[in-house]
Amino acid sequence: MYTMLAGASPSVMRAAVMGAICLLARESGRRGGAAGALGLAALGMIVVDPAIVEDVGFRLSVAATAGLLAWGTPLAAWLRDRLPARLPGWLVESLGVSLAAQAATLPLVLLHFGRVSLVSPLANLVVAPIVAPVMLASLLGMIAGLLMAVGLPALLMAPVVLGASLLLGAMIAVGSIAAALPLASLELAEPAGLVAAAATTLLLLSAGTIRGRAQWRRLTGRRRRSGAALRSSPTLAATHPRAGSTRRTGRRVTVVLAGAGMALLLVAGSLASGRADGRLRITVLDVGQGDAVLVEGPRGARMLVDGGPDPDRLLALLDERIPAWDRRLDLAVLTHPHEDHAAGLALLLERYRVPVVAEPGMIGAGPGDQALRQVLSGSSIRRVLLAAGDTLALDGVAVRVLWPRPGEVPLRPPDEGRSINNVSVVLDIRYGQRRMLLTGDMEEDIDPQLLRDGLAGSGPIDVLKVAHHGSRSATTPELLGALRPRVALVSAGADNPYGHPAPATIERLESSGARVARTDRDGSLEVSTDGRDLRLATTGGRVAGPPSPRMEAALATVPAARQRSFVCAIPAPIPTLLSDATPRPPRGRPARRAPAERSLPLPDPWPGTALTSRWEPPCYDRSHGHPITSRGRRALGRSRSARLARGALLGRGGDRCLPGRPHRGPWHRRGPPHRGERSPPPRHGQDVAGRPSAQAAGSR
Template identity: 35%
Template sequence: SIYLVAARWMGRPNYAFASLFLAGWLMTLIRPFTLWDVGFQLSFTATLGLMLYADGLTQWTRRQLLRVADRQTVRQIMAVISEAVLITLAAQILTLPLMIGYFRQISLISLPANALILPAQPGVMIWGGLATLVGMISPLLAQPFAWAAWLFLTYTISLVRMFARVPGAAVPVDVSWTAVIFIYIFIGAATWLIIQPPEKRARWAGLLRQNLSQKAALALTGMAALLVISWNNGQADGKLHIAFLNVGQGDATFIQTPSGRQILIDGGLYPSVLNDQLGRQIPFWDKEIDLVIATHPDADHVSGLADLFDRYRIPTLITDGEGLGESPIYDAVLQGAEANGTEIRRAVAGETIEIGDGVRLEIVHPGDTLNEENRNENSVSMRLVYGEFTYLFTGDAEQEAEQTMLANGRPLNAVVFKAGHHGSNSSSSAPFLQAVRPQIIIVSAGKDNKFGHPRPEVLQRAQDIGATVLRTDELGTIEVVTDGRTMWWQARP
């Protein structure tokens, strides 16, 4: 937008494609991993599709209609189908391969759904944009604009949910990313050929027929090289990686074993933030997480998991044993797991889960009986063991749960310990830290959070036992790497 305005102000011609790619370049320059964000990819390809195909589809459709109807009738038909059908088709030409690759399904009702939803989108953008701009000056003055945007958003979301419930709304499609890339190659080649003048199209068609085998071989060689590079970038390196994801005031930890098995512990508060962080950890073609652990139903631990089961194949979900009815968002997580065939297991102290590669998870809490008054005390707590390296996490378990763990006598010592409850004073008690004796304490907390996490008392206790404190609010995502003997860590915003 800035590019277009500046070009107009200087009296220079503006180019939609240049502005789109400039915007994409700036976004990825500021945040390089944006390139792997699904939302960015879909938005970028949808916009590019509109630029490439909307006018052409409209003109082609008008020409076909003029063959069978008069101009007045064609004008009336085009007024109806232009936005409802043609614009949607133009956007979907380039987004459809991505949607197949990521979501493994094709929507059969996108056209009627978009026909009803598109008219509301200008209201969303205009009122939402005004609310954002005015909100920078005064949140109170922005409220009327926000409420206006809310009406259009509510209409949109209600329709999306209604269409999503239609039986047979989507057809499952299981294709590889190799196939997706070939689809894009075909679309690109077809687009280039179509926009050529008729005489040039005929000449190129002849050349293609003559040199098809050579071009196919070249394309296959390029594709093979691309796949080899991508595959190598996503390969496990024979070491254990534990990434404490920067999800703000919440918890999410991603673990990759030496051979590439993947475990996610909690998901933070926002699905979009979790998806962004996972995009930095998991290759774009890898759609499986071997194990997900939801330590307890609090929103700052499980809200991010809401759509995870639709995006990844997840064989097993481990919970603290709480069932439906704890909260709407927790219900959505459990229902999403069940709908996608994920086995839901309850963690019980004393059990050991063999992950493979010499990695095991020892469950140290909760026991058979759950605390009905404070669900933080039921948080799934596990000790990960790999060679001489140990890691302990306790969710939001508070001092009562810590006392129970101490009384049970199970091993709690750990090289790395994730501070309970984001560094709250109600957790990480002095006796518990004395038993764990960690070298490193990780605190997952949001920058300038309203709770004051981590609390000064907890930081003092860490100092008393000589532990180094690493904080996501200061360092961003923190990754601990070990070969089972030595350990090192790194951080990135």
């Protein structure tokens, strides 16, 4: 009846079928477990309806139940041993059950929803005591409704219905309050969510292998045998021939799964950290004498306005701000087809995934615009024409086109100057209480038309991207008086031949009360806001690194004092020569004395050795408590590597040279180097003295 009242959803059907299987097993006298009932119920439902595997509720229900069966009791016991004893037992068990269910469903939650709740375990602790009364009250309320239908007075059933509604309201209130808490959930969109889902799956598998090994030992009655016990007892070695290897294999599988899971978690964390943090970012890139503005939405969407004059420099700047695993731009906008705005877009479309390119519709004569149109014609990228009144969607940020007017853009420009600048796309960006204006290269004769079209009465703006690189013929006093910008951003190249930005324009901006930031002086300019505050950050200089071939001619006009040399950060190899403070080797070739200016106090990696200019890697022999010797028969003293020393004492790895060729000389049994007795290596089953070893005697 509950299944029918709940709507017979896949998760409810799973619970009903699983309960029926358990009841049937008990009544038939068969021994069965909940895990087998869960598997049989899931398999039967999939056979009846294969499409049910696509249902998210079915997946979550099966995963949560499996997590409860596998880790609920062990996790509760683990918490009971570590939490204060004064906590109630039901509270500790509820916390363990909640954590087990959430851990089992975490990969699916990340995969399907891209979000993980951080407060759900605590919220479940509050809601858990209410669940049973809510179900009982709901059942009584249903019975009351049936009785009311047959004539029972409604007043008698009112307390039951009121109690059920109050309990349900309490559950809803707990969920609402928990969801409203700061940092209640963590959003991990693609690809971070997918990587985190894979990482949690591997971690859960590693935990499952540990749990499975313990269960297998409990069911089979086998106890863990140490390696020393197996070696010391011939009987145990005979009865457990592969015990050590099996245990080592299980441990290796666990370590590999856990290590891979942790590595993927680190990758997911880096992916998540590369995402936006709820702030709108507008970055005027320092591309030289040109324009390129990167707009990043509060949820990670990206829009690039113009591409600058140099493709290589544009891509270098974008690579610094966009992670290598997410080569995505949601929209590219070309304000007008001048080379200092269009030259970098063609190569950008080949490097990044850009589904849409928007422009005013004018065809330029420059090679940059021609290359852009050639790329667009040979690809599936959608081309959109922008005009005043159009709007763009960017993560909830309102982007409105103010210019050019519809139908007033010619296909080809009558000249190469002001006619092209005056078709520049002007974008009005609003986010919360903040407003930014990107003006392209519009000239002074466009300002009055924008003011007449309604820009004058729209209120002040916070950020103005100054038109035409701050030239004298742009950004009139009338426009500044109507907009009253707080921050003015100027994109211009250092020591450009046009004199941008003009001193008169800078004076007008400062007189209007705006704080002026310039790419030629301050580097790339980033303005960020969460809709309320406003922050301005600069890189403090031009892009580091060598100039691209396309900028060589332009940089040739820059004075030498303003040019920066490219310094390689890879250190050059320095020969390791002996210094006066380094001890000399006891035997062998005499060490060369280093020149005074090259004398470096180098550490001694092995006791009793020294570094030489012709150092050879040591070759390790079986030493059985005597100093380990190198290829030159010098005493190297005790090895600092516990593994190598232990292997030498146990008689493993004879004639092993790391990483050189094996040493075939006689063995040193005792005494200092070159003075002890010499003897051939012992045969298999003998110790150093030639006597049968204890292990060989036991095997006989």
